[in-house]
Amino acid sequence: MSTDSSDATLDLTISENIQSLLKSYRKMQMPMGQYVSFIMVPSVGFLIVTGILAFVLPLPMSIRLPIPLLGMLAFLSAVFYPKILLSQRKRQLNNRFHLMVTHMTILATTKIDRMEVFRTLAEEDEYGELANELRRVVELVDTWNQSLDDALRRRSNEVPSDTLSDFFERLAYTMGAGQSLRKYLLTEQEQILENYATVYESSLDNLEVMKDLYLSMVLSMTFALVFAVVLPVLTGTEPTMTVSAVILLYIFIQTAFFLAMRSLSPYDPVWYHPESKPSAVESKITRSFYFGVGLTAVLMVISVTGIIGLSPIGLATFIPGISDPLPLPFYAVIPVTPLIVPGFVLNRAEKRVKARDQEYPSFIRALGTTEAVKQSTSSDVLSTLRNKDFGPLTNNVDDLYKRLNMRIEPTEAWRYFTADCRSYLIQTFSEMYLMGREMGGDPQLLGELISENMNRSLQLREQRNQASTTLIGLLYGITAASTFAFFIGLEVVNVISELGLDLDTGAGIDVGQIIQPDVYNIPLIEFLLIVVIMFSAMLSSLMVRTVDGGHKINTYLHFVLLAWISALVATFTRWLINTFLAVG
Structure with a gap:
């Protein structure tokens, strides 16, 4: 009985997904026949060609196998692109809905007629896709001589947003019954605000779920990367390729989570940037940006040329009491440190904007x-x-x-x-x-x-600030923990490689067949680990900026702090493990 119920539920879900996909095709701006002819058919042809190439090309299987996957990716992208496009349009309609309704209410309380309200809002480019929808309503009334309630009812069946569709439907019914636009909007203000709050809080709840998933995935990939560093000492396999493959997967997963958080975050920007009216704070931020980026570029050149030996001047030259060479992580974080200047200036300015x-x-x-x-x-x-x-x-x-x-x-x-x-x-x-x-x-x-x-x-923004604060704590904590795990594995392997023991015990046991440290290129693996912690710091700072809705330059502050945390933890971990193992 339970199996039949599960099968029925699965069939219903599949049927609903297919209907939703077909609905997205019908609501495309491009006619369905044209889309099939110019997009779908070429994608199917490309899939067939890649499948044939996988069989006929005289290449190793490891190279031939991904070829049809490329064709499958192109085909699936063509199939689901209308669904993605419809989802983006729905999100654009919901993002500014409450602002548009508030604006409509304010206009309705003035002395202009109701059609002039719609014409005024249709000219507001700030509302984006909402303005386009209102423009379509105005066209139905002005060009096709339909009544306003009929035009609203017709557009309510076409818009992908349930919130806007319900608003149009109720507004059409109310005005058809003879109620004024002003009275209706004043009555519905509280309900509209509640609906907006529900959608906003739902987005924040989705971000909470995404944070838990992110924590689980990053911890899993951290263990995978540690195993990729340590296991070759026992298996004798090439560790560089294994570590590089895990790092690429690690970066891919982090990038995917960043894109997911960006799509789930509610649209609520903090800053306003008028191009025609610069302000003193904007000039201050711009000057600090050029200073930070310029000094970073100079230090980057010094760092690179010093490492590869093209210049006798290294980063240690500018740090009193430090002898060259510096620990390798500091060659990555010291050049980016000046970026904290525009980040700090921006952070102070943003606090004043919020105040x-x-x-x-x-x-x-x-x-x-x-x-x-x-x-x-x-x-x-x-x-x-x-x-x-x-x-x-x-x-x-x-x-x-x-x-x-x-x-x-x-x-x-x-x-x-x-x-x-x-x-x-x-x-x-x-x-x-x-x-x-x-x-x-x-x-x-x-x-x-x-x-x-x-x-x-x-x-609602205060709730968002709380969510961004917990995310910051999560990202800083997991950055320190993952860096600690990475460099524990690296230093254990490094110490084993430097022991220089005679692995032939003379007791008939060739330990060299069990422990094989010679396969490691320790500096290269350390470089790869530094690449992944720097990339992780960059994506983590972008996540913070995406969730809190602040200025883009605010990313620099968290990027520098996360990079320094990683560098200090990496250096301390190597020193600690080396000290304990040396004493032992």
Whole structure:
């Protein structure tokens, strides 16, 4: 009975996956027939050709075997590409959905009609795929003379996002029943925020699962790499090729987990980068970046030329009290150390951006409420608010008042304000407030809506910060542990190789057939291990940046710290094992 139930469940799962795949083909921008003709048929032909080549080429089996695998990879990529494309489009629709609905609510509270709301949002390139969907709704109404509720209902059946589809369907039903867009959106605000929070928290839960899987896989690959280093002393096999193969697999697995975390992380950027309005903090970050990268390049040249003997000047020349040669790991980490300068500068600037985000909801609520009570302009209200303490946002509020008081055009003054703040959330919600005020919206209602939405976003971001903190602890810990394991194995083999014992005991036992240290090239294996710990430090720092949503340069700080942890642990491990075994 249980076997029949399992088979039925398996058949149902396979059927659902096939239907989902066919659905992705139907929702492609390219016609299905055209995709089959230009993509699928060539991929099948390539698969057949690679299969034939695997039989007819006069090459060893180890070389012929991967050839049809290449053809299979191309064929599977062609089969599942529409599914991947649909998944990416769904993610793009969900990423900015709550911001789009908040913007729509703000516009709906103004004096413009409901179609103008959709036309305005359709022109907002910031919303990406969401703007395209709204543009399609506008085209159905303006070009094909459909009613708005019919257009929404038709697009609800076409969009890949369940969240957007449900929103379009309920909005169509509500407006068809005669309810105003303004009343509906104000009523649904709490529900929309809850749905967004559910999706956001689900992404964070998926990251937690991915972290556990990552820990398990990295520990497994660490043991595999240690065995690849140690076992050849007993088997007599070539260790360099074995270690290189395990390292490639190790790097491949880490890269796969990085890509998975990037796809699972919720879209919630911290920084805003306007190209036309540079700020002082941006200039400071740029200068520190060029300084760090330039000094790294100089030290890299010194390190490489010193190692290979092209230059009499080595890294030890610049380190007082240290005689050359340095331990090999330091030749890798010292040149990249200057990258900590832009990483540190960026980290401090990012903390100020996040601090401004925390103060912005109270500022925008106070601004909207005071404007409504005094029935005055933003400039008049800011003359009072500029004296309030908004933490790191205080100077930006003061600068906004000065620009408005100098009769600078309000739109430009607010855009300079958001450019100085460098915050994605502040820029997005300030644009909403400005647009709502220009179109006659109630400032108190606008301030309350924006404050509520931003507070919820900050609460979710706090959960994300906690997830990134636990990830940082995990990555730093596993970096130290894996490096310790790598170099324990290497130093044990190195000590055995240097013992110089007469392995012929004279008792009829040729120990040289059991323990074979001569197969090792210790410096080469140490170099390979340093390559893997540096690559691991790079991918780990990229994972941290991906999960916390911060600036790209923030990667440098964690990269340098992880690299130094690996180098210090490697050097200490070799010294410790060598000391204990030498004493023994």
